[in-house]
Amino acid sequence: MAEEGEIKELKDYIKNLEVINEGLRHSFEELTTLYRLVDIITEAKTLERVLNSLLDLASELISCEGAILFLADEKTQELDVALKRNISKKIDNKINLQNKKKVIEWALKKGRTIALPDIEEDADENDKVTFVLVPLIAHDKPVGLLDIITDTPEGDITSRDLSLLTILAKQAALAIENVKLYESMKKDQISIIRALASTVDLKDHYTLGHSQKVSEYSVIIAEDMGLSERDIETIKYAALLHDIGKIALPDDIIKKPSRLTDQEFEIVQKHPNIGAKIIKEIEALAPMVPIVLHHHERCDGKGYPDGIKGDDIPLGARIVHVADAYDTMVSARAYRDMLPPELAISELRKNAGTQFDPKVVDVFITSLRKRAVAFNE
Numbered sequence: 001m002a003e004e005g006e007i008k009e010l011k012d013y014i015k016n017l018e019v020i021n022e023g024l025r026h027s028f029e030e031l032t033t034l035y036r037l038v039d040i041i042t043e044a045k046t047l048e049r050v051l052n053s054l055l056d057l058a059s060e061l062i063s064c065e066g067a068i069l070f071l072a073d074e075k076t077q078e079l080d081v082a083l084k085r086n087i088s089k090k091i092d093n094k095i096n097l098q099n100k101k102k103v104i105e106w107a108l109k110k111g112r113t114i115a116l117p118d119i120e121e122d123a124d125e126n127d128k129v130t131f132v133l134v135p136l137i138a139h140d141k142p143v144g145l146l147d148i149i150t151d152t153p154e155g156d157i158t159s160r161d162l163s164l165l166t167i168l169a170k171q172a173a174l175a176i177e178n179v180k181l182y183e184s185m186k187k188d189q190i191s192i193i194r195a196l197a198s199t200v201d202l203k204d205h206y207t208l209g210h211s212q213k214v215s216e217y218s219v220i221i222a223e224d225m226g227l228s229e230r231d232i233e234t235i236k237y238a239a240l241l242h243d244i245g246k247i248a249l250p251d252d253i254i255k256k257p258s259r260l261t262d263q264e265f266e267i268v269q270k271h272p273n274i275g276a277k278i279i280k281e282i283e284a285l286a287p288m289v290p291i292v293l294h295h296h297e298r299c300d301g302k303g304y305p306d307g308i309k310g311d312d313i314p315l316g317a318r319i320v321h322v323a324d325a326y327d328t329m330v331s332a333r334a335y336r337d338m339l340p341p342e343l344a345i346s347e348l349r350k351n352a353g354t355q356f357d358p359k360v361v362d363v364f365i366t367s368l369r370k371r372a373v374a375f376n377e
Contacts, residue, residue, distance in 0.1 A: 054146065067149060098322065115154050120318060214323045215323075235319055276289050
């Protein structure tokens with residue numbers, strides 16, 4: 001009998017170990033999923049991507065028929081709808097009823113994830129849903145609230161489900177705050193860039209708008225060459241600043257109504273170095289320095305300021321060089337009339353391989369022709 005009792009105890013022990021092991025395996029899978037989801041959110045670089053990622057990821061943690069995401073106004077703390085997904089008219093009416101009864105505001109103040117039954121007590125059983133309200137809190141400050149609509153009965157939503165959503169929401173709230181800060185800083189950075197660019201353009205009415213056009217052409221080339229979003233953005237703003245060094249040049253040279261003398265041209269050739277030194281002092285503009293410095297280099301090595309050639313010239317600088325040359329040719333100057341676009345294109349082709357990167361020229365001309373056809377259609 002003693003032996004049978006020991007065997008039974010051993011079997012119970014093994015069974016308990018299996019239950020514990022299954023629970024640990026399940027917890028490990030959930031944590032692995034959660035870490036993956038958090039990584040996706042924190043890597044998102046724009047507010048739109050963060051918000052969409054949050055909705056995508058929440059639906060992996062809980063059955064989600066629809067969702068609505070509110071963000072708190074930074075000044076008034078009032079909740080505004082930032083994103084809706086699969087919200088029918090019926091559900092929208094239920095959410096409006098939640099707002100009228102201050103349910104959403106109450107949930108945000110409560111600061112914890114909760115599951116609530118359908119707010120319409122007399123709703124048809126087939127139309128009843130459960131609302132999971134997930135506050136987004138960062139640094140003890142309300143950022144927003146995620147209202148998830150699920151057909152899972154309230155009683156079937158476990159504390160584990162709510163805990164996982166809470167962890168996800170905390171990371172999402174921090175990501176939202178970080179992206180907002182980044183976008184605010186980026187907005188300030190763009191304002192600085194545009195202010196600097198306009199300072200150069202205003203020195204001479206003949207070049208008014210030149211930097212903007214060079215930037216637009218450069219973006220067209222970069223996009224059609226399949227460059228990354230980050231590289232395209234760097235080229236876009238570097239092109240706006242490509243002539244920033246000219247603010248240090250004498251007005252009588254910048255505004256001279258005739259061709260420059262050799263001595264005057266030597267002074268003008270200093271503007272890439274001056275421009276690079278100016279923007280190097282602004283940390284956020286550092287990636288643009290090589291483009292501003294080398295946008296007058298030539299593929300044959302006869303450019304300035306360093307006389308580098310071919311692939312030694314940064315690609316962004318090669319792109320801006322072509323865009324700059326084209327806009328200069330098709331624009332009027334004090335000492336000459338503008339060239340027709342076809343003649344300017346012919347000049348680019350003629351100098352491809354010597355002055356300009358042939359691949360950049362080909363991409364640009366193809367892009368111009370595509371846009372001309374689309375415009376004519």
